[in-house]
Amino acid sequence: MSDMPTIVLATRNPGKTLEIRDLLSGFPVRIKNLDDFGPIPEVEEDGETFDDNAYIKASFAAKILGLPAMADDSGLVVEALGGAPGVYSARYAGEDASDEQRCAKLLNELKTKANRKAAFELSGESLRQYPSQFYKQGNGQEGKSRSSPQDARQMPADHHHQERVFEETVRKPHQTQ
Numbered sequence: 001m002s003d004m005p006t007i008v009l010a011t012r013n014p015g016k017t018l019e020i021r022d023l024l025s026g027f028p029v030r031i032k033n034l035d036d037f038g039p040i041p042e043v044e045e046d047g048e049t050f051d052d053n054a055y056i057k058a059s060f061a062a063k064i065l066g067l068p069a070m071a072d073d074s075g076l077v078v079e080a081l082g083g084a085p086g087v088y089s090a091r092y093a094g095e096d097a098s099d100e101q102r103c104a105k106l107l108n109e110l111k112t113k114a115n116r117k118a119a120f121e122l123s124g125e126s127l128r129q130y131p132s133q134f135y136k137q138g139n140g141q142e143g144k145s146r147s148s149p150q151d152a153r154q155m156p157a158d159h160h161h162q163e164r165v166f167e168e169t170v171r172k173p174h175q176t177q
Contacts, residue, residue, distance in 0.1 A: 009033045010043075010061035010071035020070075037065060045087070050074060050123035053087055058125040074122040078106070080113040 007029050009017055017033040024031060034040050043060040047053040050073040057071035075089025085092035085106065093105040110116060 004028050004030045006030045006032055006067050008037075008061045008065055008067045008069040010057040010069050034061065040064065045073065047073075047087060050087060050121050051125070054123045054125040055127075058127045062127045068127065070124065070126045072122060072124045074120065076106070077119045077121050078110070079117040080115040081109060084109075 005028075007024075009020055009031060011017065011033050012035050013033070014035075017031065021031045040061075043057055045053040045056060047056055053073035054071045057073070058069045061067075061069035061071065073087070075086055077083050077086050085102075089102070091097075093101040097105075
């Protein structure tokens with residue numbers, strides 16, 4: 001077991017870590033997240049796109065730990081709001097807002113909008129120790145926003161899409177420049 005390579009998930013989310021470990025359980029890899037390495041500073045997700053933020057997180061982890069790293073970034077893109085909340089989805093109603101508060105803010109801003117077209121967008125990045133060598137896979141799902149929190153239920157990260165992205169990244173990598 002000690003001969004297995006380690007892949008770092010550039011996250012502190014234990015639920016995401018468990019899901020990815022389960023997804024990759026048939027592969028000869030050890031999956032760790034940032035909390036497995038002691039104190040590591042937060043990285044600022046200041047990219048303009050989901051791709052940018054996933055790359056920022058994965059490259060940060062790969063650089064400081066010297067191990068292959070995987071990261072994702074995702075959010076809701078609403079056509080009537082000019083693409084908002086987009087890369088700000090997690091901070092849409094404030095840094096410490098709950099899923100319910102983010103959903104309430106979104107629904108409030110959509111009250112007068114007829115166009116409720118929205119998409120969940122996800123970008124995944126997988127990097128080796130050197131940021132010039134990386135594999136990239138993105139995914140998204142289009143739909144319409146609901147009119148009430150009861151209809152929407154909460155809109156946390158769509159882990160089924162994340163699993164598919166990471167599975168495709170590991171099984172069918174596409175090298176990019």
